[in-house]
Amino acid sequence: MIASDIERLIQLLARLPGLGPRSARRAVLHLMKKREALMLPLAAAMAQAAETIAICTNCGNLDTHDPCSICRDSRRDRKLLCVVEDVADLWALERSGAFKGGYHVLGGTLSAIDGRGPEQLNMARLIDRAEHGDAAVGSGTSDAPAVKVEEVILALSATVDGQTTAHYIAERMAETGIRLSRLAHGVPVGGELDYLDDGTLTAAMKARRPA
């Protein structure tokens, strides 16, 4: 006896990651109680984002512009190219403020089990950017000289699939002469040793530095 409009909203919300049928029901009741303050703005923001957000054809980021605002930002150092699996990783790096170069979003990792090969990823465009450099997409003039990429930073997950992907990219780029690097392994800042896995501790010990 739940109204079909509510039932439909619950079913759609339950398809979001992190929400199941039960939490979707709770969310719908919360939305109903905050109709003006939350439900209508959320519906509008969702429709708006669906309309305006596009994938950047240069790097794979999500933005209201294509190329995205990172690709068009002339203050960023396009000699550095940071390869990430997903837009979420790009956001995480942007939040940290630790990187001021360009990004390349692969859209996943190679995976034998899931049948994801290089064709399923944004890989060809990465090789193209690395070999031929980025056109200066922000300058507005299409005949501006391409910026040569000097270093590719592989910010991929420390999982089997992530490392397979990193190896694949390293092999493909072996002849370009581009410097390859990866993020350091070690103890997370604020992390307690007691809770760390053996692999991380071993990596941190091996890469120890003078205090």
Place this chain on the structure above:
Amino acid sequence: MIASDIERLIQLLARLPGLGPRSARRAVLHLMKKREALMLPLAAAMAQAAETIAICTNCGNLDTHDPCSICRDSRRDRKLLCVVEDVADLWALERSGAFKGGYHVLGGTLSAIDGRGPEQLNMARLIDRAEHGDAAVGSGTSDAPAVKVEEVILALSATVDGQTTAHYIAERMAETGIRLSRLAHGVPVGGELDYLDDGTLTAAMKARRPA
């Protein structure tokens, strides 16, 4: 450098119960990947529900009609009135199919700590329904005789606030001669004794029945 449209969507989603900033970001990325299949339908369903769903002025349920479809259903036994805290509880009872009477949604419990008195709840309407009966809202004729409520079932939480609310209702109804009942305590069906709290076990033992 996250586009403001995305940022706004994340902030709004993060206000749903069960979602924080992190899971809201994941949800937004998922929505972006399923734009046609999920994001646009969800935006539309949310706008639609915000427009059409109203609180039933009779019982407090949420529905596209007022009075709601449960109140208007002439097959339901309006001599029975089940009092619940929230619409979620009404949905749970409806899913079970165990009850075919009318409901009354209080919208919460009395709470000294949170400063919720009877005025903050849908209490006056409950007393009114119990004392004067429900008008036959489904019949379409406003002069149809009101149905006398014979039993009020208090399906409230087995918490201090829930039981305080039950006591309050019982006192208010003491002179109406209406039969009051509450849900049975006991071992959940499919539950393992080992995982049950002492209070539930004690209640189940006291209320034991011939096998």
